[in-house]
Amino acid sequence: MDLTTHYMGFRLSNPIIIGSCGYTYSLKDIQTLVENGASAIVLKSIFEEEIVWEMESHMAQMQRPMPLYPEIYDYFDASTLEDSVTKYLNLISLTKKSIEVPIIASINCVSIKEWIPFSKRIESAGADALELNIFTMPSDLNRTCEDNEKIYFEIIQSVLSEVSIPVAVKLSYYFSNLASIVKRISETGVKGIVLFNRFFEPDFDLDSLIVVPTNVLSSPSDIGKTLRWISILSERVKCDLCASTGIHDGKGVIKQILAGAKAVQIASVIYRKGPKVVAEMLSEIKQWMEEKEFHSLDDFRGRLSQSRSLNPAVYERAQFMRYFSEKF
Template identity: 40%
Template sequence: MDLTTTYMGMTLRSPLVPSASPLSEDIDNIKRMEDAGAAAVVMHSLFEEQITLERYELHHHLTYGTESFPEALTYFPEPANFRVGPEEYLNHIRKAKEKVGIPIIASLNGSSVGGWTDYARLIQQAGASAVELNIYYVPTDIELTSEQIEQTYINILQAVKAAVTIPVAVKLSPYFTNMANMAKRLDNAGADGLVLFNRFYQPDINLENLEVQPNVLLSTPQAMRLPLRWVAILYGRINASLAATSGIHNARDVLKMLMAGANITMLCSVLLREGINHIRCIEQEMRTWMEKHEYESVQLLQGSMSQKNCPDPSAFERSQYMKALQTYKPEWERMYESSYYLG
């Protein structure tokens, strides 16, 4: 049974890849993921704000008091010339590479064009096999147009691509006027992979403290329908690899994503719930299903039910929406009909 797949030019032993999460903050966990069958691991994110803050703090300390002694400024180079940033993240990548033999994919999380994207070069030098560019952008300026927002994504990608030679994937949200066109633009701009989709964690309001607070909800299997649809639509239309993420909890979810056209499937919430060893369970269930249905390899599955290859391409568009509404029956009505026919 051949489970190998290719993602951004990397040959992986299977399509099972843990996505960015707190689990990867521990080197031992990364080793446990490899032992359980993970084909690669996406590291927890390094945030734009972390890099920007450290540079700001360094600049503050270097220039403090120099307004009284202007000549003191000449003793130091400009802050931009300093090799600064969260060294712990780079060391974490180095240690992970020493510990495991699978690809380590770094995660850069940001929302604007700036010097923080240069950190991708340091990430490559630390040994990362690829970079996942997590563009977490929630525009609130009502004067900002969709064209300007989309161009920001392109500019960030191009800045990172200019800094590294390793593959770069873009993890993006589904909130674009034309998702298909945005995918094509990112593909044309050099994205080696697209990760569909980013889950924006929405804030909540604490009624007792009257404070806005973070609220993290783990995904449910129902969340996979959105990436499933767009993976199926994009398969065969762009050159970039496709990674499916969100709502993937068991082998059946993985198999569906592969049939839609995904190169890999990313696991997060299920590992936080069930533990790292659940990767092994998913792989075994995949093998059992593939053997039963006489699929000898992942390649035979991949894209077989995409929009490109599906007997009814309209199933991924508006017709499926209308059919779903017309055929839906409330639970109470189905129970009533069942009891009626049973006498």
């Protein structure tokens, strides 16, 4: 049974990559995940603000009226920001020395700032690849979608001119013309696109009357959005697609390969079930392939992609035309 796949130029032993999350911020957790079969690791992201923080004086930073990315304070205490860059570079070199699978560093970024040359330091620290988690919330009423999209291309081009390691981009679905932007990003020279990132979402606590995070972890029912877009875009874009969000079992991985993904990334399911879930997912995939008499992932990859479908409209159906027209 051959589970190998190629993603971003790497030959991976299987399609399960650990997505950037708290489990990919310590060597011990990473080792456990690799022992359970993870084929590559995306390290926890370093934020552009952390990098810029290192470059500016502490006082200057304190005077900023508003951080570029307010979410940073959900993750980091200001007192820990200062040495986070050093820690991150050490994590890359330590992990690289200690484990065999590809190590993909990750930067959360929102703008073209002084942080761009830092990608070179990530490469020098030994990262095999770099994933850019680019996200600007399209919440500014005065910005056009062209304004919002431009920043993605500027960041990608600047980073590509800094490093020679392969670069991937992790995207959200907050675009007015998603298929077009994914296609255009795939033509920039990036080696992979990860669909999709998952976000902190607000809820209101009605007792304390404050905003609180909700649904931090995904559930298996969240897989649909990624499945639709990997199916629509695979075989039509110029780089590898990696599926992320809602993949909680071997079946989820199989579905994404059927859609045309080169690999998948998982995060929430590790929080829910622990690192051993990777081994369980791999054996579920093998068992299914055995039953279906598939010998390699290429035997079924893309079989349910839109471009090979006899009924392509089914991937674009969005309205509940028949469902719920009658009361249960």
